[in-house]
Amino acid sequence: xxxxxxxxxxxxxxxxxxxxxxxxxxxxxxxxxxxxxxxxxxxxxxxxxxxxxxxxxxxxxxxxxxxxxxxxxxxxxxxxxxxxxxxxxxxxxxxxxxxxxxxxxxxxxxxxxxxxxxxxxxxxxxxxxxxxxxxxxxxxxxxxxxxxxxxxxxxxxxxxxxxxxxxxxxxxxxxxxxxxxxxxxxxxxxxxxxxxxxxxxxxxxxxxxxxxxxxxxxxxxxxxxxxxxxxxxxxxxxxxxxxxxxxxxxxxxxxxxxxxxxxxxxxxxxxxxxxxxxxxxxxxxxxxxxxxxxxxx
Amino acid sequence: xxxxxxxxxxxxxxxxxxxxxxxxxxxxxxxxxxxxxxxxxxxxxxxxxxxxxxxxxxxxxxxxxxxxxxxxxxxxxxxxxxxxxxxxxxxxxxxxxxxxxxxxxxxxxxxxxxxxxxxxxxxxxxxxxxxxxxxxxxxxxxxxxxxxxxxxxxxxxxxxxxxxxxxxxxxxxxxxxxxxxxxxxxxxxxxxxxxxxxxxxxxxxxxxxxxxxxxxxxxxxxxxxxxxxxxxxxxxxxxxxxxxxxxxxxxxxxxxxxxxxxxxxxxxxxxxxxxxxxxxxxxxxxxxxxxxxxxxxxxxxxxxxxxxxxxxxxxxxxxxxxxxxxxxxxxxxxxxxxxxxxxxxxxxxxxxxxxxxxxxxxxxxxxxxxxxxxxxxxxxxxxxxxx
Numbered sequence: 001x002x003x004x005x006x007x008x009x010x011x012x013x014x015x016x017x018x019x020x021x022x023x024x025x026x027x028x029x030x031x032x033x034x035x036x037x038x039x040x041x042x043x044x045x046x047x048x049x050x051x052x053x054x055x056x057x058x059x060x061x062x063x064x065x066x067x068x069x070x071x072x073x074x075x076x077x078x079x080x081x082x083x084x085x086x087x088x089x090x091x092x093x094x095x096x097x098x099x100x101x102x103x104x105x106x107x108x109x110x111x112x113x114x115x116x117x118x119x120x121x122x123x124x125x126x127x128x129x130x131x132x133x134x135x136x137x138x139x140x141x142x143x144x145x146x147x148x149x150x151x152x153x154x155x156x157x158x159x160x161x162x163x164x165x166x167x168x169x170x171x172x173x174x175x176x177x178x179x180x181x182x183x184x185x186x187x188x189x190x191x192x193x194x195x196x197x198x199x200x201x202x203x204x205x206x207x208x209x210x211x212x213x214x215x216x217x218x219x220x221x222x223x224x225x226x227x228x229x230x231x232x233x234x235x236x237x238x239x240x241x242x243x244x245x246x247x248x249x250x251x252x253x254x255x256x257x258x259x260x261x262x263x264x265x266x267x268x269x270x271x272x273x274x275x276x277x278x279x280x281x282x283x284x285x286x287x288x289x290x291x292x293x294x295x296x297x
Numbered sequence: 298x299x300x301x302x303x304x305x306x307x308x309x310x311x312x313x314x315x316x317x318x319x320x321x322x323x324x325x326x327x328x329x330x331x332x333x334x335x336x337x338x339x340x341x342x343x344x345x346x347x348x349x350x351x352x353x354x355x356x357x358x359x360x361x362x363x364x365x366x367x368x369x370x371x372x373x374x375x376x377x378x379x380x381x382x383x384x385x386x387x388x389x390x391x392x393x394x395x396x397x398x399x400x401x402x403x404x405x406x407x408x409x410x411x412x413x414x415x416x417x418x419x420x421x422x423x424x425x426x427x428x429x430x431x432x433x434x435x436x437x438x439x440x441x442x443x444x445x446x447x448x449x450x451x452x453x454x455x456x457x458x459x460x461x462x463x464x465x466x467x468x469x470x471x472x473x474x475x476x477x478x479x480x481x482x483x484x485x486x487x488x489x490x491x492x493x494x495x496x497x498x499x500x501x502x503x504x505x506x507x508x509x510x511x512x513x514x515x516x517x518x519x520x521x522x523x524x525x526x527x528x529x530x531x532x533x534x535x536x537x538x539x540x541x542x543x544x545x546x547x548x549x550x551x552x553x554x555x556x557x558x559x560x561x562x563x564x565x566x567x568x569x570x571x572x573x574x575x576x577x578x579x580x581x582x583x584x585x586x587x588x589x590x591x592x593x594x595x596x597x598x599x600x601x602x603x604x605x606x607x608x609x610x611x612x613x614x615x616x617x618x619x620x621x622x623x624x625x626x627x628x629x630x631x632x633x634x635x636x637x638x639x640x641x642x643x644x645x646x647x648x649x650x651x652x653x654x655x656x657x658x659x660x661x662x663x664x665x666x667x668x669x670x671x672x673x674x675x676x677x678x679x680x681x682x683x684x
């Protein structure tokens with residue numbers, strides 16, 4: 001009898017003693033239904049209510065809110081801006097995270113540990129602290145302006161606070177660590193000798209990167225992109241505090257409708273559309289990833 | 298042996314002793330009652346409310362700090378209570394609506410006209426018995442008459458808040474405090490304006506930009522053939538539309554703007570932090586005001602204490618302390634006005650003349666077009682914002 005067959009009866013005994021799989025899923029399932037499913041259903045129901053002038057909502061079944069969200073030019077502009085800023089942020093974040101992850105992947109020893117510690121950094125800082133930090137960095141009396149003036153690169157104060165650039169930097173900073181670890185986990189599964197083999201066969205570094213490394217890492221890139229995109233779509237405070245006055249995103253519009261205008265049904269309809277966009281985007285990215293056959297990793 | 302003792306030696310109570318004991322017990326039981334009806338001597342009320350908790354919502358930021366030092370801390374000290382303060386701006390109605398029945402998020406809330414209108418239409422407030430508040434006789438009539446009769450039974454007015462101009466003379470030429478300055482060429486790109494509660498800005502523009510009265514503001518409709526109010530808004534070229542008091546402080550102290558539309562709740566703090574070059578006050582051309590009323594929330598479990606607190610807000614000592622730390626106009630006629638307050642409206646006539654209150658009746662008229670006004674404001678921001 002082999003060692004494996006020795007183990008098998010023991011495993012069976014354990015299996016018999018354990019509850020069957022559906023029972024193991026139950027606690028999580030109940031939690032998801034109670035914590036997410038029920039509020040989501042309430043949100044969807046709210047989106048069909050009506051908003052009376054001066055009040056909050058009256059129960060009704062109307063599609064009026066969705067019609068406004070999906071046809072009014074102001075709302076379409078808000079949806080467009082949200083998708084645009086999320087796409088730009090996701091691209092910037094994934095590119096930054098990829099090159100950093102690739103560098104860490106190729107490092108060994110203490111350097112690797114140090115770089116990993118740096119990568120964890122942004123995860124340990126709350127969104128509010130990130131905002132305060134960047135708000136000290138970008139204004140005309142901020143660190144960036146003083147650095148540029150001290151270095152003689154400009155003779156006038158530079159203000160980047162309240163620009164789309166500041167918003168993208170702040171948003172990227174929030175999701176870059178998550179993207180970094182998604183990509184690094186995939187890179188860690190790739191045999192580094194493949195890069196050496198590619199070079200030995202005469203491929204340039206650029207060709208090795210585009211034809212060997214990138215296809216092998218596309219699973220991690222897709223996951224990181226989805227993460228950054230989804231995060232950014234839902235962030236309210238950073239966009240608001242660092243971006244320009246006219247950068248109204250869907251989360252900002254939800255808060256405006258919910259608190260200032262007290263139009264809960266409209267806020268709910270925008271939230272449902274936001275969830276739908278995120279779901280479609282996530283599924284689209286997965287579809288693109290699997291379109292040309294199975295992933296290498 | 299006297300006649301009050303029986304022959305077996307057992308002590309019995311005479312009718313007189315029984316009546317005396319009863320009187321003492323009844324007196325002890327009645328002692329805290331005045332506190333409950335809001336006219337207590339401090340010692341009695343202290344016994345009645347000692348250790349009881351009350352949650353009060355007031356404006357976030359500097360106002361909340363002032364409220365704590367001048368009102369809630371002294372109240373706690375006097376009555377042995379535990380007042381918890383929470384900050385709010387425009388989310389109070391949503392919070393109260395979302396709370397389970399009988400468990401409101403706060404027992405008393407600050408409530409200007411827009412908040413009051415929304416909360417009353419949703420039935421979120423509890424009435425206050427005005428007959429138990431003799432202090433109401435010492436208030437300027439303006440405060441009560443400005444609210445419709447149906448709303449006067451809810452809460453008490455502590456004072457008035459204002460939309461005020463703030464000028465930093467270190468960054469721009471010194472000029473008289475006036476709303477008309479907002480349209481001056483030299484302030485183009487140097488204004489900080491409120492993006493959140495934008496209707497204050499629009500109201501200011503209605504009066505001082507478009508030369509119309511408030512009625513024009515209340516009667517605003519989307520796609521009007523002539524829209525002088527928003528044309529005035531669009532003539533303003535701000536450096537930034539700020540979204541809260543913290544952002545405004547940042548903009549002013551970081552010298553991103555030299556003139557701002559601010560709220561009196563933040564005014565004193567900003568002037569004190571900004572230094573001698575920061576100038577604010579009620580401008581000579583008047584301003585837009587909002588009532589700082591405090592109202593009991595329906596479902597409060599501390600009804601008697603809430604009433605006592607509302608009564609305390611109307612006391613002279615309370616209002617004298619508060620005006621030392623806040624740029625409010627207090628509701629009492631006899632407050633001691635501090636030196637920093639220029640052009641303080643001391644009489645009811647001054648209030649009527651210089652204060653333009655955005656009334657509940659007016660807002661009610663505006664509400665059907667409120668969303669459309671918000672969208673129109675966003676278009677104005679798109680046209681005028683630098684970002």
